[in-house]
Amino acid sequence: MERPSRQRQREQQAEQTSDETLQCPECSSTDVITDADQGELVCDDCGLVIDERSIDRGPEWRAFNHSERQSKSRVGAPITETMHDRGLTTTIDWKDKDAYGRSLSSEKRSQMHRLRKWQERIRTKDAGERNLQFALSEIDRMASALGVPRSVREVASVIYRRALNEDLIRGRSIEGVATSALYAACRQEGIPRSLDEVAEVSRVPQKEIGRTYRYISQELGLELKPVDPKQFVPRFASALELSEEVQAKATEIIDVSAEQGLLSGKSPTGFAAAAIYAASLLCNEKKTQREVADVAQVTEVTIRNRYQEQIEAMGFR
Amino acid sequence: MSDPKDTINIENVVASTGIGQELDLQSVAMDLEGADYDPEQFPGLVYRTQNPKSAALIFRSGKIVCTGAKSTDDVHESLGIVFDKLRELQIPVDDDPEITVQNIVTSADLGRNLNLNAIAIGLGLENIEYEPEQFPGLVYRLDEPKVVALLFGSGKLVITGGKQPVDAEHAVDKIVSRLSELGLLD
Numbered sequence: 001m002e003r004p005s006r007q008r009q010r011e012q013q014a015e016q017t018s019d020e021t022l023q024c025p026e027c028s029s030t031d032v033i034t035d036a037d038q039g040e041l042v043c044d045d046c047g048l049v050i051d052e053r054s055i056d057r058g059p060e061w062r063a064f065n066h067s068e069r070q071s072k073s074r075v076g077a078p079i080t081e082t083m084h085d086r087g088l089t090t091t092i093d094w095k096d097k098d099a100y101g102r103s104l105s106s107e108k109r110s111q112m113h114r115l116r117k118w119q120e121r122i123r124t125k126d127a128g129e130r131n132l133q134f135a136l137s138e139i140d141r142m143a144s145a146l147g148v149p150r151s152v153r154e155v156a157s158v159i160y161r162r163a164l165n166e167d168l169i170r171g172r173s174i175e176g177v178a179t180s181a182l183y184a185a186c187r188q189e190g191i192p193r194s195l196d197e198v199a200e201v202s203r204v205p206q207k208e209i210g211r212t213y214r215y216i217s218q219e220l221g222l223e224l225k226p227v228d229p230k231q232f233v234p235r236f237a238s239a240l241e242l243s244e245e246v247q248a249k250a251t252e253i254i255d256v257s258a259e260q261g262l263l264s265g266k267s268p269t270g271f272a273a274a275a276i277y278a279a280s281l282l283c284n285e286k287k288t289q290r291e292v293a294d295v296a297q298v299t300e301v302t303i304r305n306r307y308q309e310q311i312e313a314m315g316f317r
Numbered sequence: 318m319s320d321p322k323d324t325i326n327i328e329n330v331v332a333s334t335g336i337g338q339e340l341d342l343q344s345v346a347m348d349l350e351g352a353d354y355d356p357e358q359f360p361g362l363v364y365r366t367q368n369p370k371s372a373a374l375i376f377r378s379g380k381i382v383c384t385g386a387k388s389t390d391d392v393h394e395s396l397g398i399v400f401d402k403l404r405e406l407q408i409p410v411d412d413d414p415e416i417t418v419q420n421i422v423t424s425a426d427l428g429r430n431l432n433l434n435a436i437a438i439g440l441g442l443e444n445i446e447y448e449p450e451q452f453p454g455l456v457y458r459l460d461e462p463k464v465v466a467l468l469f470g471s472g473k474l475v476i477t478g479g480k481q482p483v484d485a486e487h488a489v490d491k492i493v494s495r496l497s498e499l500g501l502l503d
Contacts, residue, residue, distance in 0.1 A: 195450050210451045223442035226434050226449060264433040264470030265453030 024048055081157040082140060082150075084133040089123050092116040135160055135178040138203075142182055145201040146193055156185035163216050172212055176204045180213035184222055191235075192227045194269045196297040229254050229263070229272035232296070236276055239295045240287050249279035257313040266306065270298040274306030278314075321427050321489050327482060328475075329422040332392045335380040336403065336410045342377055348406050364399060371395040382419075389418055389482065420478060423485035427472040427493070432501065436468065439499040462487045 022032040024043035031044040034054065041051035063069040079086040092115060096104045104112060124130045136157055143153045159181040163169055169177050179202040186193045195213075199206035217224060230251050237247045253275040257263070263271055273296035280287045289300040296303075342362045346354035353363040361374040361382075369391035374382040381399065386392040393416060400410045433455045437447040446456040454467040454475075462484040467475040474492070476485045496502045 210448070214446060214448065214451075218446070221443060225442070226437055226447050258434070261430045261432045261470070263449075264431055265449055265455075266470075267450050269450070 232272035
């Protein structure tokens with residue numbers, strides 16, 4: 001469990017004060033800073049101390065490493081949207097060990113087994129919660145399979161919950177909405193996964209994912225920008241073990257050719273794949289069209305077509 | 318700059334009508350020359366007229382849908398042929414059943430390449446749908462006239478959902494003015 005460091009807390013506090021648009025009574029500057037070390041509220045322009053002996057809302061204990069933080073902290077894990085109960089209920093772990101790490105006696109073990117079973121059963125109070133639990137575990141499963149970071153899972157869970165609240169799931173499959181929530185979350189966080197990739201780890205066909213995604217993004221007003229092919233470049237390039245140089249070149253090719261309107265109506269994955277292929281040729285780190293196509297999940301024909309257009313746009317021909 | 322309205326071309330007109338009484342499609346199919354009826358495939362009877370070219374879908378309820386015509390006049394003409402054919406089979410048809418145009422599909426050409434990404438952002442992401450992963454065109458839903466326009470990178474566009482031929486002209490006008498406002502037409 002990661003806790004914000006003191007420095008980050010201080011930054012957040014400084015941000016908060018400027019958000020409230022506190023004004024310095026002397027020079028009416030809005031540049032007012034909270035100095036947590038001195039416990040003062042100071043104007044950054046004229047140096048006037050507006051308030052002293054302010055309350056420090058941080059913890060009264062100090063910890064210098066993870067285990068110290070673990071032993072000194074008196075709060076539990078932060079709440080998370082990825083659990084149906086926001087992670088607030090108790091889970092009994094599967095290790096039959098006591099607090100000292102000793103194995104339990106067989107009598108205690110069967111008692112814990114019963115407790116665990118009933119705890120698991122009463123964690124969800126009705127079918128709605130059970131469905132939510134299922135949907136969120138699906139999101140978690142697919143996110144793990146795609147290697148998507150925690151923050152995106154949180155966003156995906158929030159999107160799913162919003163869809164649930166607005167009654168958008170009625171008439172659609174839970175898996176479908178969960179998958180499109182994850183797809184939307186990846187795009188929103190700027191690490192897009194293509195529909196093909198998402199469909200591969202999902203239990204619903206790509207067509208349904210696309211359809212559901214369009215529906216929920218329309219209804220929830222997500223207003224996601226079209227996917228930028230450049231966002232695929234680092235991932236594809238590292239999967240192909242290509243150097244930074246190739247990445248930079250591919251990004252440049254995308255920039256130049258998109259500028260000339262070649263991107264209009266073209267699939268961003270195919271566009272990125274062709275740019276990487278072209279860049280790998282230009283940097284003498286040739287990858288075959290087959291290799292690039294496999295990583296980007298497009299066909300070689302797409303790469304050839306986009307590659308021709310891009311090379312022409314770059315004026316290499 | 319040539320007027321994009323000159324390039325407007327009606328591709329398809331769909332209209333519906335009805336003869337006000339139920340039909341036994343099986344026997345109509347037997348008697349009517351050149352009718353296709355395969356209830357396992359499609360519940361309606363398909364009758365194709367050659368001049369003007371169109372297809373009439375005749376249903377058991379007596380309702381008829383005419384599709385594939387290139388103009389509203391053609392729709393009336395080909396439905397007239399269908400009515401005459403039915404009268405020949407001793408099926409009573411009113412003198413002039415009401416024909417309502419349901420949909421007109423039009424194509425047009427703006428004559429220059431479009432940067433769909435910029436248009437998607439410029440027109441406001443809530444009015445448009447642009448998913449190049451799923452479909453290469455940009456879907457733009459207009460409120461007035463209430464039509465849907467598909468814009469493509471080549472500058473060609475398809476307008477669908479209109480009830481009158483003028484709807485397409487209004488839509489093209491509106492799209493052109495919106496795009497030039499945004500400076501995306503040069």
